[in-house]
Amino acid sequence: MVKEMRLDSSPLSLHKQKHVLVKFAVSFLLTGLAFRLLFSDSFFRFSAETPSLAEQKTESPVPVAETSPPPDQSPLPLDLPDNEIQTFQNETEEAEAEQEAGKCDIFKGDWIPDSSGQRYTNETCRVIESHQNCMKNGRPDSGYFYWRWSPRGCDIPRFDPQKFLDLMRNKSWAFIGDSISRNHVQSLLCILSQVEQAVEVYHDEEYRSKRWHFPSHNFTLSVIWTPFLIKATIFEDMNGISTSEIQLYLDKLDKVWTDQYESLDYVVIAGGKWFLKTAIFHENDTVSGCHFCPGKNLTDLGFEYAYRKALQLVLNFITSSKHKPLAFLRTTTPDHFENGEWFSGGYCNRTVPFKEGEVDMKDVDTVMRNIELEEFKKAAEIGSKNGVVLRLLDTTSLSLLRPDGHPGPYRQFHPLAEDKNAKVQNDCLHWCLPGPIDSWNDLVMELLVNGDKYQ
Numbered sequence: 423m424v425k426e427m428r429l430d431s432s433p434l435s436l437h438k439q440k441h442v443l444v445k446f447a448v449s450f451l452l453t454g455l456a457f458r459l460l461f462s463d464s465f466f467r468f469s470a471e472t473p474s475l476a477e478q479k480t481e482s483p484v485p486v487a488e489t490s491p492p493p494d495q496s497p498l499p500l501d502l503p504d505n506e507i508q509t510f511q512n513e514t515e516e517a518e519a520e521q522e523a524g525k526c527d528i529f530k531g532d533w534i535p536d537s538s539g540q541r542y543t544n545e546t547c548r549v550i551e552s553h554q555n556c557m558k559n560g561r562p563d564s565g566y567f568y569w570r571w572s573p574r575g576c577d578i579p580r581f582d583p584q585k586f587l588d589l590m591r592n593k594s595w596a597f598i599g600d601s602i603s604r605n606h607v608q609s610l611l612c613i614l615s616q617v618e619q620a621v622e623v624y625h626d627e628e629y630r631s632k633r634w635h636f637p638s639h640n641f642t643l644s645v646i647w648t649p650f651l652i653k654a655t656i657f658e659d660m661n662g663i664s665t666s667e668i669q670l671y672l673d674k675l676d677k678v679w680t681d682q683y684e685s686l687d688y689v690v691i692a693g694g695k696w697f698l699k700t701a702i703f704h705e706n707d708t709v710s711g712c713h714f715c716p717g718k719n720l721t722d723l724g725f726e727y728a729y730r731k732a733l734q735l736v737l738n739f740i741t742s743s744k745h746k747p748l749a750f751l752r753t754t755t756p757d758h759f760e761n762g763e764w765f766s767g768g769y770c771n772r773t774v775p776f777k778e779g780e781v782d783m784k785d786v787d788t789v790m791r792n793i794e795l796e797e798f799k800k801a802a803e804i805g806s807k808n809g810v811v812l813r814l815l816d817t818t819s820l821s822l823l824r825p826d827g828h829p830g831p832y833r834q835f836h837p838l839a840e841d842k843n844a845k846v847q848n849d850c851l852h853w854c855l856p857g858p859i860d861s862w863n864d865l866v867m868e869l870l871v872n873g874d875k876y877q
């Protein structure tokens with residue numbers, strides 16, 4: 423668990439500065455990025471009004487101007503203890519060290535050209551959410567289909583839907599998390615639709631949690647919407663407009679998934695960006711602090727505090743539960759807004775992947791992923807003593823290399839049809855279907871079949 427910094431390849435960005443800068447960067451993100459993007463009402467609407475700069479300022483503990491990252495989005499320097507960073511002279515050495523240990527890290531590698539292209543289309547898969555149905559929405563380029571994730575030092579096969587469904591006979595599988603988990607489940611449904619169409623058997627009132635059944639394999643697949651994984655009270659309408667701070671209960675799990683846990687054979691759990699929102703924290707039935715609540719006379723404990731507590735609670739539940747599904751923890755997903763954020767004209771119009779070293783991970787993602795890796799490592803050790811298998815689905819870095827995989831303006835149907843220069847909202851966070859997120863399932867399959875090899 424020491425290799426997480428490799429995409430942040432410039433040593434300068436690691437050592438020098440004060441941790442507080444991360445906080446500032448995060449505050450900036452919060453003020454602007456209300457994270458309505460992740461606000462996943464089922465229809466995933468953006469608000470018509472973006473927050474005005476004035477509003478942002480009154481919420482901000484520090485002037486926005488001082489904290490905004492430069493337009494190129496290069497990350498602010500980040501302070502990390504030296505002993506957490508294993509330094510290799512170069513990539514070759516690193517790969518060699520791994521091969522000597524007889525291991526391949528399937529999450530490290532490159533996107534290489536691949537002529538086989540997309541596995542399904544908007545015609546063969548009926549469950550693609552309209553906001554991620556990029557081809558239907560008129561995205562003109564299709565080069566982003568023709569890349570394959572190639573781990574350094576080993577090869578992983580393409581997802582075999584027949585094999586997967588055969589393995590899943592009589593089984594139940596759930597994706598547990600926010601709208602990115604929904605994006606992920608739709609990718610899996612689309613890939614599986616080559617073999618069998620799923621039948622939707624359940625949805626909640628807002629169409630955020632859903633369950634499907636594959637009758638001829640008796641396989642049940644679901645997505646459970648629980649953006650914090652822990653108990654939270656969210657005051658928000660379907661447009662993501664919040665009327666009050668989120669109340670987060672750091673010592674209580676969200677029953678929406680724990681109540682179903684016993685019925686599940688496989689779970690893919692993921693948390694993330696929702697923790698960046700303003701929130702009041704509760705512990706031991708009292709208010710223990712907050713994240714980003716100026717004027718409230720509460721201790722600002724930071725999102726890191728809440729995210730770590732939440733993951734600890736989730737992983738502790740999983741490792742101590744009598745019921746022992748195979749559990750995957752997926753790491754945070756990066757966005758690719760450039761020259762702004764989603765509310766300020768940010769866009770993502772690249773059409774080819776980055777090569778390693780061409781992009782730095784944003785600080786927020788680095789902080790979140792480090793928490794994920796640390797808590798995963800602790801939990802996996804406890805789990806192995808209790809007969810619970812935990813797998814890390816570390817998709818952050820490989821996804822960071824795919825700025826070309828997002829809907830951008832094509833979250834809407836033919837957004838530029840009437841006016842080529844129309845100002846439209848871009849989505850540089852969710853992934854087009856088909857698209858690079860399909861590769862996440864190749865990795866899921868590999869971990870499912872050969873997981874022990876990579877521990």
Ligand SMILES: *[C@@H]1O[C@H](CO)[C@@H](O)[C@H](O)[C@H]1NC(C)=O
Nearest residue numbers: 510511512513514515516518
């Ligand atoms: C990387 O390290 C290997 C082994 O020490 C060396 O042979 C190779 O020349 C190095 N490559 C670069 C680009 O520095």
Ligand SMILES: *[C@@H]1O[C@H](CO)[C@@H](O)[C@H](O)[C@H]1NC(C)=O
Nearest residue numbers: 543544545555557558559560
């Ligand atoms: C699928 O996408 C193509 C463009 O690639 C478009 O012409 C077609 O109308 C779409 N079909 C459906 C059913 O959305």
Ligand SMILES: *[C@@H]1O[C@H](CO)[C@@H](O)[C@H](O)[C@H]1NC(C)=O
Nearest residue numbers: 591592593594639640641642
């Ligand atoms: C389907 O699987 C469930 C377990 O998930 C099992 O209880 C049930 O008997 C199976 N049904 C059939 C028809 O095989």
Ligand SMILES: *[C@@H]1O[C@H](CO)[C@@H](O)[C@H](O)[C@H]1NC(C)=O
Nearest residue numbers: 588589590591592593639640
């Ligand atoms: C699935 O469940 C059915 C009914 O309970 C049983 O007959 C069958 O053997 C099971 N198949 C597997 C692979 O467990």
Ligand SMILES: *[C@@H]1O[C@H](CO)[C@@H](O)[C@H](O)[C@H]1NC(C)=O
Nearest residue numbers: 673704705706707708709710
């Ligand atoms: C909550 O209670 C536990 C056990 O009594 C204690 O260890 C912990 O410090 C308390 N946490 C807070 C934030 O008060």
Ligand SMILES: *[C@@H]1O[C@H](CO)[C@@H](O)[C@H](O)[C@H]1NC(C)=O
Nearest residue numbers: 709710711717718719720721
């Ligand atoms: C802030 O809280 C502390 C302790 O809870 C209290 O002593 C203090 O009076 C409060 N300050 C204000 C301005 O309310």
Ligand SMILES: *[C@@H]1O[C@H](CO)[C@@H](O)[C@H](O)[C@H]1NC(C)=O
Nearest residue numbers: 760761769770771772773774
């Ligand atoms: C992306 O958009 C920017 C600004 O409109 C433009 O300068 C750039 O050439 C575009 N890049 C691509 C690959 O289309």
